[in-house]
Amino acid sequence: MAWRFALTIDPAAPGDPRGSFAETFTVIDPAAPALSVGELSTQRGDGIFESIGVVDGHPQEVAAHLERLVHSARICDLPEPHVGQWREAVAAAAAACGPGESVVKLILSRGVEHGPAPTAWVTAAPAADFAAVRERGVRVVTLDRGYALDVPARAPWLLLGAKTLSYAVNMAALREAKRRGADDAIFTTSDGFVLEAPTASLILRRGDTFVTPAPHGGILRGTTQVSLFAHLEEQGFATAYATIAVSDLATVDAAWLVSSVRLAAPITAVDGVALPMDAAFTAAINEYLLSPRD
Template sequence: MMLLATLDGNLHDPNSPLIRVDDLGVLRGEGVFETLLVVSGQVRDLSEHLARLQVSAHLSDMTTPPIAAWHRGIDAVLTAWREPAEMVLRLTATRGSETGAQPTCFVTGTQVPEKIRQQREGISVLTLDRGHSGAAAATLPWLLTGVKSISYAVNMSALRYARAHGADDALFVGTDGHVLEGATAAVVVARGDTLITPPEDGILPSITVRRLFHHAALDGWTTEESPLTRTDLIAADGVWLVSSVRLLAPVTSIDSGKIRISSDHDRLLGLLRQN
């Protein structure tokens, strides 16, 4: 089931075409997006996602409609959604057609894919070289590494490569050996009572990590951003791929070497799920 709305608040048949063939989102993958989790009608971290969408658009030299317009599209999808309790809400803004300056914007609502539900139970990862370091990415803004761009062909290619080599997901590592992020997720490790995530250089700033760290700090955890290597991950008490829809996927193997799921997994998941 898919629901589709435009920012005027109108619902559309998702089986009918909506986008022009000369849209730069179609021709060149130019655009930005956000993926959010809705639980029992409540959108999680909506203002944070809308703010990141605006930042992504700004860094891509694009305009996006005001927040109020996005709310019209989102409300249309939320109102029409019937069961199940969880929904994936996706906000997309492309650069628009070559001849017009207006972005093409739409909102979709779909079920959480079964594969993602399974990954909440455990996930195997393959480390892949990203071809640059996180620190170098800060000097290469045209790579759009901190932007949630619709150009995910490289991320999807990494995912396919990982799957072809027996893993569920890819984990990017910089040329300096520092762990960066998953193909569609951030990384968090537990070391004692400390939760660690890599610095935000050259990666997408994760809203889920921010939410987790906020609640974990209130629960007595220490939280920090520090460089992590593959060896650090293998030695950690727990490793997770973290994202808005997947939530907290415990990593069970790195490059075919098994690692244990942290005994704190359920506690951390409980913290992440709370409002």
């Protein structure tokens, strides 16, 4: 059986000056029951999460993931995570990881309905093997996300831009992509602009400039995308955030889906139209993404 590791984060006592959570966590048996039947994360998906890639025991981009966890908590009106405590929990989980690639997941739920405190836990497990996907690439289809580009600004209650546990639509999109003979999907707005993939950010290349969709469309800010942009800028490339029309996808020099665990997967086709793939450049990108990154 593959190894697993889990711990729970204990709520702070009322009035605790250190924030919403005390500086304590408890290691638990990952195979044992841990959640109440009243837990809102399982009943309603009422919570947030982060997935942190771990390479040979080193958790990648921890600060960026914790910053996004705090951002998601604010959007969802959840108690603000105590960053120091979560950082210690991530370190404990990463220390339990074996060699190679693993994934540490952070979950914060509203807890039991009408309960006194939220529920929080961290798990670690071996990551799936994405070596072949990074090398051969993925075929994608575009799928309408069902809202116009200006909706996130007009309807903040939709929680667009937060990394919530409500991933049913994302998983349905991946199933639809496979039904259409593709490997993954790119969400688009109903008025014809590019957003993101169900579980990844999108990066496009035009000459020596790398572009990703601007976050004002309710896009989740990608920790891997931000790190990769910083690396590309150090290499002398230009980077940009832009509003991208769906029709522009077929005209780029290269494109990738990037995420914390899969890393960079080159896109080989969009809606059946082939895209160029630079295998050597992709390998160099993934070499950077597999290096220790704080």
